[in-house]
Amino acid sequence: MLSTDSDILTTAEAWVREGRGVALATVTETWGSAPRPVGSHLVIDAEGNFLGSVSGGCVEGAVVSEAIDVIGDGKLRMLEFGVADETAWQVGLSCGGRIRVLVERVS
Amino acid sequence: MKLTLLSALNTERAARRACVLVTELDSGAQRLVLENDMLREPLVSDPLWPVLRESFRSGKSGTVEQDGKALFLNVQVPPVKLVVTGAVHISQALVPMARELSLDLVVIDPRTAFASPERFPGVRLIAEWPDAALEQVPLDHYTAFVALTHDPKIDDPALEAALRSECFYVGALGSRKTHARRIERLQAAGFGADDITRIRAPIGLNIGAVSPAEIALSIVGEIVSVMRAERVAAKAAPVS
Incomplete structure (x- = not known):
């Protein structure tokens, strides 16, 4: 079954209560044919476990690695992925869209 | 995000009540706006009120500008x-x-x-x-x-x-x-x-x-x- 955003936020809370380091990634803007709508979430723990999606699988790897840094230093990060962006080209938003993702620590 | 805020958000979701999480994108400062509070002070006099009302109506999340600050409004409406x-x-x-x-x-x-x-x-x-x-x-x-x-x-x-x-x-x-x-x-x-x-x-x-x-x-x-x-x-x- 697909995880709904509600499951993801509940999981984020449960993970923090278990004592895990947790970050929440949220799609804040999309342009063109982005695969997941604004407001979509990905929850990540310090070990790199994650639930949900911000792009349907294209850039999750990059978001997870940034999220681990966010868990470490507690600083908000704004990530942008799109075909015009070299990093994103490597991780590949093949749909041709662009997305902006906010990553924040939950604690 | 503070755990207390996430917990409050999850409580609203579980009770099938709509809410909006407002995040200042520069500072990361956040507040939770409950639909049930929309007709009361201090929210009624809040400059963001018209934008929040539209958010509850459309159910759509998005970024808005207010006083030179970029705010992300994450709109949480109950599952259908x-x-x-x-x-x-x-x-x-x-x-x-x-x-x-x-x-x-x-x-x-x-x-x-x-x-x-x-x-x-x-x-x-x-x-x-x-x-x-x-x-x-x-x-x-x-x-x-x-x-x-x-x-x-x-x-x-x-x-x-x-x-x-x-x-x-x-x-x-x-x-x-x-x-x-x-x-x-x-x-x-x-x-x-x-x-x-x-x-x-x-x-x-x-x-x-x-x-x-x-x-x-x-x-x-x-x-x-x-x-x-x-x-x-x-x-x-x-x-x-």
Whole structure:
């Protein structure tokens, strides 16, 4: 079954209560044919476990690695992925869209 | 995000109440706005009030500018609930479709031979008459109601409750003839034309559905088209 955003936020809370380091990634803007709508979430723990999606699988790897840094230093990060962006080209938003993702620590 | 804020957000979601999480993108400062507080101070005087009202109306998240600050509004509206009268064959076919679409399905049927867990594993079943059942399942703005029993004794009280509620979708199974009789009964019960035209009948998108699964598909297709009415209208608009 697909995880709904509600499951993801509940999981984020449960993970923090278990004592895990947790970050929440949220799609804040999309342009063109982005695969997941604004407001979509990905929850990540310090070990790199994650639930949900911000792009349907294209850039999750990059978001997870940034999220681990966010868990470490507690600083908000704004990530942008799109075909015009070299990093994103490597991780590949093949749909041709662009997305902006906010990553924040939950604690 | 603070854990207390996330916890408050999850409490609102679990209670099926809408809320908006407002994040200042530069500082990361956050606050949670509850729909229930929208008509009270201090929110009524909040400069962001018109934007928040529109967010609750559309259910859409997005970024806005206020006093030179970029704010991200993450709008949390409850998951759509699908309330059905009739634990019938079409309802069984609705189960996997509702699950895939994240619709919270509730099936009401006082006939226990129909409303059995064997026929509806893992589904919220209420084997009671609609009046009693609907006390446990309030019909709100985020609810679609579907009458499927063909039996006015069961369908009509639930349909009347749905028409008195803010359900965003009301559908009733039956031929045009069946529906004409239903309209007569509803008129006798005091419902006007505005109420009656809310009922989708014949129910479902016109895909020539024959089997129970096809009818279920046409019903959920119609529910999605109402949920996404703005997108449907945008796609139908001529390209200039």
